[in-house]
Amino acid sequence: RMKFDEVLRAFTGEFFTxxxxxxESFRTGDGGYILVYRSGAGTREYRVDGEEYxxxxxxxxxxxxxxxxxxxxxxxxxxxPMVVPRLLRVIFPGERRSxxxxxxxxxxxxxxxxxxxxxxxxxxxYR
Numbered sequence: 001r002m003k004f005d006e007v008l009r010a011f012t013g014e015f016f017t018x019x020x021x022x023x024e025s026f027r028t029g030d031g032g033y034i035l036v037y038r039s040g041a042g043t044r045e046y047r048v049d050g051e052e053y054x055x056x057x058x059x060x061x062x063x064x065x066x067x068x069x070x071x072x073x074x075x076x077x078x079x080x081p082m083v084v085p086r087l088l089r090v091i092f093p094g095e096r097r098s099x100x101x102x103x104x105x106x107x108x109x110x111x112x113x114x115x116x117x118x119x120x121x122x123x124x125x126y127r
Contacts, residue, residue, distance in 0.1 A: 032056065042068070052076045052083045067093050079106040 024038040032050040036043060043061040048054065054076060060069040069092055073085035084106055091098040118124070 049076065054083045054085065056085075077103075077106050080108045 022038060023035065024043070025034075025036045027034050028050070030047075033048040035046045035048070037046075038044075040063075042063050043059075043065070045057075045059040045061070046055055047057040049056050054073065056073055058069075058071040059067055062068050069090065071091070072089045073087070075086035076083045077086050086103045086106065088101045089098060090100075
């Protein structure tokens with residue numbers, strides 16, 4: 001389950017901020033940086049690309065160390081003044097669900113048309 005702002009951030013490649021979590025570790029590896037934040041509810045891990053300086057993955061682990069959410073961003077594209085990922089994937093391993101978004105092109109602040117394909121088994125609710 002995700003809140004609306006979390007879904008919006010996932011579709012734009014903006015990962016969740018640590019909030020009140022405290023930085024547990026910072027290290028380098030695999031051409032980038034790894035930041036680990038801890039809170040009472042668990043751990044959040046960010047992997048940052050060392051060349052483009054954008055978050056390539058984000059993981060949330062529960063208090064026992066099991067991943068509850070994994071988000072992956074790849075195919076960086078320099079769009080205007082920023083680097084944005086063209087491929088995003090959010091995985092909920094415990095629920096065996098995932099969302100994948102692939103952008104064929106990127107432009108900032110221009111009208112967008114898009115379409116979604118829902119699985120046949122999806123429940124649709126109109127409000």
